[in-house]
Amino acid sequence: MPELPEVETVINLLKSNEIIGLTIKEINIYKPKLLKNISPANIQSICSNKKIIDIKRLGKNILVFLSNTKTIVFHLRMEGKLFLENKNVEWIKKHLMIEFILNKNKVLRYYDTRMFGTIHVFDTTTLYSQPHIAKIAIDPLDKKFNGRYLKNILSSKTTPIKTCLLDQTVVSGIGNIYCDEILFQSGIHPLIKPINIQSFDMLATNATRILKKAISYKGTTVFSYRSSIHTTGEFQKHLFVYGRENEPCLKCKTKIVKIKVNGRGTYFCPKCQHL
DNA sequence: CAGCGTGTTGAGGA
């Protein structure tokens, strides 16, 4: 469940381990299924002897820019993990999907227990016009993301606010955990229709604030997700509702309720977030 | 054991 803060953390860690400037020597592909728009032979020939010149986040995607104007796009989906490791130290071999052998004895390894992750390779020049990439909406950390934007885009929607916030074409990077947290802090019931929301300004402000806070704690480590072998996210200690069914609300002591919204486990306080 | 949980897509429905 890597969401915006976890993906941001992965990128920060790769950068602090000085991945930028390293050169891809060769690629070992153990699960070709993850390669969505390129064959194993093609990714091999396109990436070999190319330098990694930058890494950026786009929504929950990780963009790895190469020196030959190609960009590798990783999406971790549920449980993908991207670790920069020393060549001789492997995490869990069974879950290793693909590895990029780099110089300086480093390897960029992609692990995924469920094999849901995706890897695309695009021309950097046309990257942002790829349908796959172009439909990703504004980032909650973007200055232009505010109450007015949310109000404009949501006013005609008839689906519950939780469904809207998870829609990556409305706003990018928010997933199941942070969505519940943002709605709790905003006092908004997950099933409320956008038309009944009093303050989109507060909702937008809370979204930005909570995601930034989660980044400062290096994300949330839950179940089988972690951003790095060595670093544990600490934000799970600051969750108010997610995963806390039947536990007392940290604001009013009412029992936290769990329901399903669009098939997603949804936690909220029935008193703080009334319909 | 059987079914949950997780993000996204795309088939099908209204």
Added chain:
DNA sequence: TTCCTCAACACGCT
């Protein structure tokens, strides 16, 4: 058409 719902994907964990 446009908007919305939900099964499917894979598999470790309970």
